[in-house]
Amino acid sequence: MRGRIILLGPPGAGKGTQAKWLVEKTGLLHLSTGDLLRDEVARGTELGRNAKAFMDRGDLVPDNVIVEMIQGRIADAKGFILDGFPRTVAQAEALARITSVDAVVYISLDREQVINRLTSRRVCRSCGRITNTLSDDSARGGTCRDCGGELYQRDDDRREVIENRFDVYADSTAPLISHYNEAGILHEVDGTRAPEAVLAEILAVVEAE
Numbered sequence: 001m002r003g004r005i006i007l008l009g010p011p012g013a014g015k016g017t018q019a020k021w022l023v024e025k026t027g028l029l030h031l032s033t034g035d036l037l038r039d040e041v042a043r044g045t046e047l048g049r050n051a052k053a054f055m056d057r058g059d060l061v062p063d064n065v066i067v068e069m070i071q072g073r074i075a076d077a078k079g080f081i082l083d084g085f086p087r088t089v090a091q092a093e094a095l096a097r098i099t100s101v102d103a104v105v106y107i108s109l110d111r112e113q114v115i116n117r118l119t120s121r122r123v124c125r126s127c128g129r130i131t132n133t134l135s136d137d138s139a140r141g142g143t144c145r146d147c148g149g150e151l152y153q154r155d156d157d158r159r160e161v162i163e164n165r166f167d168v169y170a171d172s173t174a175p176l177i178s179h180y181n182e183a184g185i186l187h188e189v190d191g192t193r194a195p196e197a198v199l200a201e202i203l204a205v206v207e208a209e
């Protein structure tokens, strides 16, 4: 099994959903820098207060803050699924100094698809389930299909912020596709396919010898 995995792709490609399912299937540790940052914001820590302005605009939090936040967690883990990290070449270089990576799964989705998905995305306050108002009837009613909890829209899932997040992705994160392709560890998956089909493809990569 490949136990040190990066999920790469634009916002809304399904990295968070896939990471949660992969954890259930593989027992690997899920490390999402976005979730860690939102937790820092919710707890009102100094890191969270500093990061919030960047996040609200859809800009990247500075590399040194991110690397410092995550490096201990990565160094201590036997295996991991990185979701939302690295997001710049500098972060990828910092990661390479901490550990090696077995596979990078690039979940592809174009700009228009990203905007459609993120404007309709909802997250459950109780169980963290990620859903959307396009395909899920109960999401339109504001209630989680799994646990009955309240669904909310992320602060940064507003149209103008989403557009900036995509542009930031295209400028700063997309170069990682060729970076990891040149390293021979990139696997591309079509993110427009049904989430279950995407999962099956990722599992095939993770479970390969």
Ligand code: AMP
Binding pocket: 011, 033, 034, 035, 037, 054, 055, 056, 058, 059, 060, 061, 062, 063, 066, 083, 084, 085, 086, 087, 091, 156, 165
């Ligand atoms: P996400 O949940 O991955 O979409 O991340 C939400 C926001 O957190 C991003 O728009 C950035 O502002 C910030 N963020 C998350 N991960 C990183 C990262 N690796 N580098 C810089 N900023 C990040």
